[in-house]
Amino acid sequence: MIIDYAPDYTYPLYRPPSEAYSLIFQITEGCSYNKCTFCGMYVDKKFSLKPFEKIKIEVERMPEKYRLNVRRIFLADGDAVSYPTEGLIKILDYLNDRFPYVERISSYAGPHAIMKKSIDEWVEFKKRKLNLLYFGLESGNNEVLELMNKGMKSDKVKPKVIDIQEIGINFSVMIILGAGGKLLSDAHVCDTALWISQVNPKYLGMLTLFIRRKKDYFDKIQTPTVGDLITESRKIVENINGSGIIFRSNHISNFVTLKGVLKEDRDRLLNQLDYTLEYIRKNDLFDKYPDYYREEF
Numbered sequence: 201m202i203i204d205y206a207p208d209y210t211y212p213l214y215r216p217p218s219e220a221y222s223l224i225f226q227i228t229e230g231c232s233y234n235k236c237t238f239c240g241m242y243v244d245k246k247f248s249l250k251p252f253e254k255i256k257i258e259v260e261r262m263p264e265k266y267r268l269n270v271r272r273i274f275l276a277d278g279d280a281v282s283y284p285t286e287g288l289i290k291i292l293d294y295l296n297d298r299f300p301y302v303e304r305i306s307s308y309a310g311p312h313a314i315m316k317k318s319i320d321e322w323v324e325f326k327k328r329k330l331n332l333l334y335f336g337l338e339s340g341n342n343e344v345l346e347l348m349n350k351g352m353k354s355d356k357v358k359p360k361v362i363d364i365q366e367i368g369i370n371f372s373v374m375i376i377l378g379a380g381g382k383l384l385s386d387a388h389v390c391d392t393a394l395w396i397s398q399v400n401p402k403y404l405g406m407l408t409l410f411i412r413r414k415k416d417y418f419d420k421i422q423t424p425t426v427g428d429l430i431t432e433s434r435k436i437v438e439n440i441n442g443s444g445i446i447f448r449s450n451h452i453s454n455f456v457t458l459k460g461v462l463k464e465d466r467d468r469l470l471n472q473l474d475y476t477l478e479y480i481r482k483n484d485l486f487d488k489y490p491d492y493y494r495e496e497f
């Protein structure tokens with residue numbers, strides 16, 4: 201069945217798991233940066249801004265009876281908040297007007313957009329219900345970030361993230377297990393846990409590094425084993441000293457599904473990880489390499 205009021209998408213289109221029930225408008229295509237060595241999400245998409253008039257047509261196609269039920273909107277693609285401020289405000293005003301009961305507008309936010317927009321600009325977005333940003337920190341360690349070619353330093357973006365949180369925009373921060381390979385694992389764990397503890401984001405997601413349409417990064421690191429990855433997750437959980445952080449490690453790339461609040465649920469999560477570590481040791485799985493390090497996977 202063709203639903204003629206669905207927005208026009210180009211694929212692949214990614215969204216966070218927690219936006220499964222949100223209405224998605226793709227106001228940009230691709231990623232404005234697109235140079236991270238580990239990321240193949242938008243390798244074959246050229247970055248572009250969707251003109252306001254096109255977005256307007258997509259919204260207008262949706263019957264009012266559906267629009268009135270929309271509570272959450274996610275703006276795609278990879279870094280939609282990099283949209284020039286004047287245009288983004290126009291889009292947000294329009295969405296608020298046409299979806300009067302929307303409660304949350306969210307987007308992925310790359311470090312460059314976070315840094316480039318001033319706090320006054322973020323205040324204007326927040327007034328228009330842009331109140332959740334998904335931010336891929338990946339690692340709190342600058343050496344790891346350099347290897348990944350993230351184009352940012354974790355200590356530089358940290359104060360800006362804290363300032364944006366203070367005006368009421370929440371962050372969902374993503375970190376990556378195995379991001380530093382075997383060699384930088386300790387530094388990755390230590391600096392990532394410290395960054396998260398100091399920023400205390402509302403949400404924290406932990407994924408595992410895996411090959412997706414781009415292999416460059418994996419040629420540079422000594423890939424961790426299943427045991428290394430689970431040990432790393434244990435150390436990160438153990439060292440986060442924040443409070444009330446809603447923590448999820450339930451991506452398809454993870455070996456152990458973890459859900460809780462940090463650090464309130466820390467002991468329970470550590471017990472779960474200890475049990476898993478004991479199990480993989482007993483079953484000779486500790487030194488195995490995950491299947492998703494194979495390119496053909």
Ligand code: SF4
Binds near residue numbers: 234235278310336
């Ligand atoms: S990780 Fe994020 S910022 Fe880096 S290329 Fe991929 S989508 Fe763009």
